[in-house]
Amino acid sequence: MRRTPAELVGAEPGPAHHIDFDGRPVPALPGQSIAAALWADGVLAWRTTRVGGRPRGVFCGIGACFDCLATVNGRPNQRTCLLPAEPGTTVTTQEGHGRADLAI
Amino acid sequence: MPTSPSDVPRYDLAVIGAGPAGLAAAVTAADLGLRCALLDAGRQTGGQYYRHPAPGLGAARPDRLHHGWSAYTGLADRLAAHERAGRVGFLGGHQVWALERTGDGYAVHVTLGPEAADRATVPAAAVLLATGAYERQLPFPGWTLPGVVTAGGAQAMLKAGLVLPGRRIVVAGSGPLLLAAASSLVTAGAEVPAVVEATAYLGYARRPGVLAAVPAKLVEGAGHGSALLRHRVRLRLRSAVVEAHGTDRVTAVTVARLDADWRPVPGTERRIDCDALAVGHGLLPQIELATELGAATRTGPDGAVALQVDARMLTTVPGLWSAGETNGVGGADLAIAEGELAAHAVADRAPRPALVRRRARLRAFAELMAAAHRPGPGWTGWLRPDTDVCRCEEVPVARIREAVEELGAGDPRTVKLLTRAGMGWCQGRMCGPAVAWLAGSGEPGPDRRPFACPVPLSQLAAEQRAAAEG
Ligand SMILES: Cc1cc2nc3c(=O)[nH]c(=O)nc-3n(C[C@H](O)[C@@H](O)[C@H](O)COP(=O)(O)OP(=O)(O)OC[C@H]3O[C@@H](n4cnc5c(N)ncnc54)[C@H](O)[C@@H]3O)c2cc1C
Ligand code: FES
Numbered sequence: 040m041r042r043t044p045a046e047l048v049g050a051e052p053g054p055a056h057h058i059d060f061d062g063r064p065v066p067a068l069p070g071q072s073i074a075a076a077l078w079a080d081g082v083l084a085w086r087t088t089r090v091g092g093r094p095r096g097v098f099c100g101i102g103a104c105f106d107c108l109a110t111v112n113g114r115p116n117q118r119t120c121l122l123p124a125e126p127g128t129t130v131t132t133q134e135g136h137g138r139a140d141l142a143i
Numbered sequence: 144m145p146t147s148p149s150d151v152p153r154y155d156l157a158v159i160g161a162g163p164a165g166l167a168a169a170v171t172a173a174d175l176g177l178r179c180a181l182l183d184a185g186r187q188t189g190g191q192y193y194r195h196p197a198p199g200l201g202a203a204r205p206d207r208l209h210h211g212w213s214a215y216t217g218l219a220d221r222l223a224a225h226e227r228a229g230r231v232g233f234l235g236g237h238q239v240w241a242l243e244r245t246g247d248g249y250a251v252h253v254t255l256g257p258e259a260a261d262r263a264t265v266p267a268a269a270v271l272l273a274t275g276a277y278e279r280q281l282p283f284p285g286w287t288l289p290g291v292v293t294a295g296g297a298q299a300m301l302k303a304g305l306v307l308p309g310r311r312i313v314v315a316g317s318g319p320l321l322l323a324a325a326s327s328l329v330t331a332g333a334e335v336p337a338v339v340e341a342t343a344y345l346g347y348a349r350r351p352g353v354l355a356a357v358p359a360k361l362v363e364g365a366g367h368g369s370a371l372l373r374h375r376v377r378l379r380l381r382s383a384v385v386e387a388h389g390t391d392r393v394t395a396v397t398v399a400r401l402d403a404d405w406r407p408v409p410g411t412e413r414r415i416d417c418d419a420l421a422v423g424h425g426l427l428p429q430i431e432l433a434t435e436l437g438a439a440t441r442t443g444p445d446g447a448v449a450l451q452v453d454a455r456m457l458t459t460v461p462g463l464w465s466a467g468e469t470n471g472v473g474g475a476d477l478a479i480a481e482g483e484l485a486a487h488a489v490a491d492r493a494p495r496p497a498l499v500r501r502r503a504r505l506r507a508f509a510e511l512m513a514a515a516h517r518p519g520p521g522w523t524g525w526l527r528p529d530t531d532v533c534r535c536e537e538v539p540v541a542r543i544r545e546a547v548e549e550l551g552a553g554d555p556r557t558v559k560l561l562t563r564a565g566m567g568w569c570q571g572r573m574c575g576p577a578v579a580w581l582a583g584s585g586e587p588g589p590d591r592r593p594f595a596c597p598v599p600l601s602q603l604a605a606e607q608r609a610a611a612e613g
Contacts, residue, residue: 070197075304
């Protein structure tokens, strides 16, 4: 079996907790970003684009590209590569500009 | 809670960016008796190079993902001692969105926290910009698919979050970061079927004298090389990923040979299956905080625009200093040397001659490397009319070509106004180089954005009110 990143650095993280991703629990380790927790769960996309409706997730990983936006705890357009995955964080796939509920 | 300038004591020096350059500058300046604020948008020090897991992940051996980790722990220990003594204040989670010159110094305007909910102003007599760089991207068909990430982003997600985007990851583009990324990825358990590099690395070999003068760089290169050899990673030179395939995520890439101008050679395509692609074409200095104040720039041999500094690391704006990648991309060792040099100059102390020589040597090597990895004009040969250039606004090549060829747009600004390319969230950071190229101006001009990060409108309104009242 191949080694994992956690094994490489001898990580002994605190107990995992869960975040809620589109109504489903996703495990997260203390200190991980929301995007990292989603990657660890095999999820690569959590947004669809405004024009083409295409799936997007992390691109730059450092807060520069804004591709990783999602609705977090009800607030749209949050950069998940920067936000920590805290216990109980709710992440919702974002469609378009994320403000569909406000459209009249 | 918002703070007004009068609430906060004035610092002798505000260092923006706690990467290798900013860290070295802050601790050196404090050694020399200055009171410093060290600000970073992130919560931890280390910047891109020394990015490391948050404490909660309990990593016993973070050094296994880093060359020269002890250099970081040395700086971090010195910082902690200065913090205890009240000589340096580390302000994590502080994103600087504007610098304002006041009568005899600076007001550093920041937003607080990842959601940028609050703001503050940090007053300082002088400012040192150490904001590093971001990656240069060149679009290709399929680059917006999930699973296609930047090479530095793959590094960052691995180093900070201990996660990988996939199991079989192709690494592609150009520049030394590709080797660093590939070697971390394989060491952390990913399979890397190929590192695809657009150049032949020949640029470095032309001036062996410069290389020999920087043995540490060679050792680091050899270290990456041996990890890559051990894991049987294939290095494909003079080649590029010309297309990423997949519908909802990347499942394969097409790699083609390039000619000396980076033009894909027809008939050389081959497909490589993968579930992720890490791609980047070098780095671009992040300098808009300085260019907004009118700081002069220079275009480096890699075509990237950097700040112009003198031998003391002073920009052309009084009291505004710069160290590290903001002066032209050159790696962590150079960033540290420049941070130390700048700190001496701000404290008005003469640096050791050995430090001056070391910086000159490392900078010469950086320029050499930059020249070798400068993108060739033929890269546009892998674009298709429907390839998105601007990721944010989803503007394809065809619309940009139409603006240039039929509507007569001759510069990136006009293209932007006609197509919206570069007007989205990232403010053109991802598509800027490509748009400039397609607009016929070859390389983009100096990085100029009114704000270094998105600022909530409520905050701008508050600033405007304050300005009107003051
Ligand atoms: C994503 C990425 C990954 C990289 N990974 C590697 C690697 O693995 N190996 C390698 O050799 N090189 C890597 N590099 C190259 C990197 O630039 C190093 O050479 C080195 O970290 C440069 O040091 P620096 O101090 O100049 O800047 P950086 O290390 O980039 O530090 C700049 C710091 O400034 C902060 N900052 C920027 N703007 C603001 C602002 N407006 N307000 C507040 N803070 C701000 C950033 O958060 C960052 O911590 C990477 C670069 C990038 C962009
Ligand atoms: S991945 Fe680029 S901003 Fe989060």
